[in-house]
Amino acid sequence: MNGQWRTLETLADEIAARAQVQPRRILVALAGPPGVGKSTFSEALRERLNVFRADWAELLPMDGFHYDDAVLNARGHRPRKGAPHTFDVEGLDIMLARVKAAMGEVAVPVFDRALEIARAGARIVGPASRIVLVEGNYLLLDDPRWAPLRTHFDLTAMLEAPYEEIAARLHGRWSGLGIEDARAKLEGNDLPNVRLVLERSVEPDFRVVNSSG
Numbered sequence: 026m027n028g029q030w031r032t033l034e035t036l037a038d039e040i041a042a043r044a045q046v047q048p049r050r051i052l053v054a055l056a057g058p059p060g061v062g063k064s065t066f067s068e069a070l071r072e073r074l075n076v077f078r079a080d081w082a083e084l085l086p087m088d089g090f091h092y093d094d095a096v097l098n099a100r101g102h103r104p105r106k107g108a109p110h111t112f113d114v115e116g117l118d119i120m121l122a123r124v125k126a127a128m129g130e131v132a133v134p135v136f137d138r139a140l141e142i143a144r145a146g147a148r149i150v151g152p153a154s155r156i157v158l159v160e161g162n163y164l165l166l167d168d169p170r171w172a173p174l175r176t177h178f179d180l181t182a183m184l185e186a187p188y189e190e191i192a193a194r195l196h197g198r199w200s201g202l203g204i205e206d207a208r209a210k211l212e213g214n215d216l217p218n219v220r221l222v223l224e225r226s227v228e229p230d231f232r233v234v235n236s237s238g
Contacts, residue, residue: 031231034067036182039231042157043179044081052085052125052157054229056107056164057184058222059107059215060191060198062235066184067160074156083154085124087161089134089143090117105214109163109221114170115128121177124150124157162218165226175227183229191219 027121044051055070057063067084075083090113097103102111124131127150135147152155161173165181175181195215198205 029231031182031233033070033073033233036231036233040082040156040180041072041074041077047179048159050125050127050155051179052081052121052159054175054178054181055160055166055184056181056222056226057235058164058193058219058230059162060184060219061163061184062159063184063195066235067158067234071158079133079154080151080174082156082158083150084148085120085133085150085157086236087112087117087159087164088136090114090120091136091143093142100174107162107214108174108218109168109171111165112163112194114174116223118173118177120158121174128152143210162222165229166222167225167227180231181229182233182237183226184233188223188233190217192216195219 030197040053049185055063055067064086067086071082085125092100092102092111092113093107094103094106096178097106102108105111120131120133124133129152131150132146133148133150134145136143136145136146159178162172164178165183166172192211196207198215199210202210
């Protein structure tokens with residue numbers, strides 16, 4: 026099954042089929058580089074799955090496990106915010122285990138982009154949510170610190186788009202900055218993170234072209 030191509034619709038069908046025969050909660054990894062459109066895709070996938078059954082699917086974004094800026098500043102890592110070493114991977118690992126084992130509700134953190142902070146307990150994975158879509162850049166990263174996460178996933182998918190399209194989307198995120206500041210953000214952090222995901226992720230169960238962003 027490794028690396029088979031799917032659309033959003035056929036991926037939803039695969040997930041639904043698995044959930045219908047599995048008595049416990051299932052976790053699906055939705056990985057991909059920065060700028061590939063993971064958040065938009067994940068929301069659309071959740072909506073499609075919830076057509077089958079109300080509140081059947083919920084989201085757990087990896088970004089909720091960003092280290093706070095106070096920690097990043099103290100460590101000198103603030104310019105690389107969003108790189109693998111700026112996340113509480115061990116905390117995410119524990120949360121995934123808890124979500125998978127639980128039958129009741131679990132409160133999970135969500136990253137607030139307007140405030141640039143992670144808000145604890147900002148989303149509830151309720152008893153009806155038997156499918157949890159875990160979305161993030163490094164979920165399939167071939168790295169000893171990140172590898173334990175893969176033990177929690179029942180299915181994995183990698184979202185893909187042309188590199189030039191990803192770079193253009195990321196450039197748009199910094200359109201309010203000056204040319205030099207925008208270039209520093211892209212070349213000093215965003216694009217290295219894109220290349221890391223593309224070059225050092227393990228093979229997923231499925232691949233999805235997400236060229237619409």
